[in-house]
Amino acid sequence: MPDRVAVIIEDDADIRNLLEAILAQAGFTTHAVSEGADGVAAVRDHQPILTTLDISLPGIDGFEVARQIRHFSDTYIIILSARTEEVDTLMGLDAGADDYLTKPFRPRELRARVEAMMRRRNLYAGDGTGPGERPAGEPGAAEPATASGDGDGWLSHNGLRIHPEMRLCELDGSPVTLTRSEFDLLQAIMNGKRRVVSKDTLSLELRGDHSTGGYVSESDRRAVEVHLANVRRKLNDPVNAPRFIETVRGVGYRLATRQPQS
Template sequence: MTTMAAEPERIAVVIEDDADIRNLLAAILDQAGFTCYTCESGQEGIAAVRTHDPILTTLDISLPGIDGFEVARQIRAFSSTYIIMLSARDEEIDTLMGLDAGADDYLTKPFRPRELRARIEAMLRRYVTPVQAAAAAATPAPAPSPAAPTTAAPPPEPEKDETGGWLSHNGLRINSDMWLVDLDGAPLELTRSEFDLLLAIMSGNRRVISKDTLALELRGDYASSGYVSDSDRRAVEVHMANLRRKLNDPVASPRYIETVRGVGYRLADSRR
């Protein structure tokens, strides 16, 4: 996985066949400080992502030739660009299909430019937040609230390499400074959303992290406040399912991520 800097170059690719919407997206991204490359078809968009290595890609679903779902799947085969899928389809199944294909976010048309800008800025904040999260993981954990479940012994923590910035657990390692993940010594390619979820779980030191908290993380709301919809929670579930597949981590006998039914997720028990 490519090493990420705290202030990445702002390059974006717009894949949209409607000229008016394509020009609107380019204008919004230009105002946000991006160098923007626009494409009219899925194949052209895939080539542009491969050539320009953008940090952000906006992707329409209804494209000539191959549709946006297939474009997202092909892009995910070689790129971790943050994909915002745009569509006039507003059914939950379409959102879930988009996320399952590899999109990080889903926005229905017609959309308000201000809303898109807010999502873009939230995405950009996520480039520096993993560093802060790893730093927080290295500090003593606060005492649990009275409402939190307690155990007789403190929960085991993932191994921390203080010099290299790595968190390790059962052969899985993550480095928030370099934006790297490896599994049993082999590099693992994750989307930005999958990376953020894994970092949150591994930084939690066996504490249960609710779906609401993870949804807010994915939205860039690091104050852990704000409204969380059922759709937001389902998005977390879809991203988590994709992450589990890449980790080969079955729900019934997890090695890395344990599901706490009705609550959220936590790091699985340490195993030799």
């Protein structure tokens, strides 16, 4: 597929060669670099759909590389690192990464995560229907919040609009830049309307796993929390007085109640 372009940012030559082989088998054209600054330039030049990123790099580290990339690209970033502490995972996701995989990793697992990402991308490009879509709002709600359709592909709620096919997000008429995972989670919640979408469901959707009862780790749930914290920050949506995303403690998330019309 001509759109399968990947950038590999990895200073270990053996791992870099392994990643090139894995991604080439998955149909990607790869561009590999060994330093952080070169990785930022490679993403800018080649506009990849996928970027793999080490944390411990010469010059600027992977966290800063991810932050810089996020200023101009929505490439799907997978951090591959020997750091196994939860704080490192959270820092990576907070910097803008979509996924975090510890070394040594299994090639099959990396390939599965990449293919899940491609399935999500193809699904949304094909029909505009996102994860977490539900046919009805929460039973018994006095005035259920809904993500209403504008008739031209947009979903709207309280001044927030997203277009699933064009992958666009606007808040009060101004564009909002979201990562792929952030957009997918927001779309899932907007499609869920006032029905609670659990962290486990959101975790499985991010993996492209639409089965029921799939295994979800605590790390998966924490990743959802971090991604949604980033969405809230970008939307200026405080947890204690939400305009868009309401947390149902111990369960998951749903759209906040509709604001009264002035």
